[in-house]
Amino acid sequence: MGQIVPDAVERYLASLNRAGDAVVDDIARAGAARELPLVDAEVGALLQVLATAVGATKILEIGTAIGYSGIWLARALPPGGMLLTMEMDPERAREARGNFTRAGLADRVTVIVGDAERMIAKVAGPFDLIFQDGDKHLYVPLLDRLVSLLRPGGLLVTDNVLWDGEVVPGFVRKPARDPADTRAIAEYNERTAAHPALVTAIVPLRDGVSISVKTMERDKDGARGFSRANV
Ligand SMILES: C[S@@+](CC[C@H](N)C(=O)[O-])C[C@H]1O[C@@H](n2cnc3c(N)ncnc32)[C@H](O)[C@@H]1O
Incomplete structure (x- = not known):
């Protein structure tokens, strides 16, 4: 059972979700068979x-x-829109390219193979949404690099921030996650909550x-402009 959302509620949400299709269902099954930590259809629909x-035309994952x-x-992108997505495992990246082709989205997706920590310096924004x-x-x-790559009003969406509830001290009786991962996510949650541009x-x-939405500054007439935050 999920630690955060009870199984019955997850099943109910899944029963209402009409946004999936045969291709995404098939990829979800392939991921589950190999225990890959993919988002589920409800998070997919949220994305x-x-x-x-936000009318995204340029997305980074x-x-x-x-x-x-x-x-x-990518299904939210108009023709001519672009998803740049980074994966360090070449075999997964190859499979992803095949799946984007199966989904009819290859024209708007570029898979970048490599370590995001290095590759992120080579990417040019602004992006409307970063996952x-x-x-x-x-x-x-x-974090700060991703915020700098977002347009004002753009969204930074981050998965796994409750980490099976383990970021909540005392909530999980027998934590199963690596404590270093849990600390990293807890620190991230504190940083995003306090970030001056988010x-x-x-x-x-x-x-x-x-x-997280990248804030826009309002001038004295209430019009929105760029954030002055130093990111
Ligand atoms: C949680 S999975 C992504 C799941 C995917 N977003 C989905 O829901 O369909 C995390 C992926 O990030 C990749 N990864 C881990 N560290 C990375 C890094 N430094 N640079 C690029 N990719 C990385 C892993 O190989 C793994 O495939």
Whole structure:
């Protein structure tokens, strides 16, 4: 059973989700068979909703795996839109490319193979939405760089921020996660909550998804402009 959302509630949410299709279902099954830590269809639908809501034409993802979350994101893009997604495992990246092709999205997705910590310096923004789902130890080190790559009003969406509830001291009787990972995520949550250029809310869906919007400054007439925050 999930530590955060009871199984019955997860089943109910899944029963209402009509956004999936045969290709995403098939990729989810392939991921589950190999115990890959992919988002589920409910988080996938959330990603698609958020990307659609901000009118995303340029999206960055850290942690492609086999392309499951990337498909949900890319489906929100208009023709000519672009998803850049980073994966350090070449075999997973190859499989992801095949899955984007199967989903009819190959024209708007570029899979970058390599370590996001290095590759991120080579990427040019601004992005409308960034999905952070890579190495948990890189969440804090990459935070300011990712914020600088977002346009004002853009979204930084991060998966696994509740980490099976283990970021909540005392909530899980027998923690199973690596304590270093748990500390890294807890620190990330504190950083995003206090970040001068972000307003953040955490949605306790599946393993916890944080949604941060890069703030826009209002001038004296109430018009919105760029944030002055030093990021
Ligand atoms: C949680 S999985 C991503 C799942 C995917 N977003 C989905 O829901 O379909 C994390 C992925 O990040 C990759 N990864 C880990 N560290 C990375 C790094 N430093 N640079 C690029 N990719 C990395 C892993 O190989 C793994 O495939």
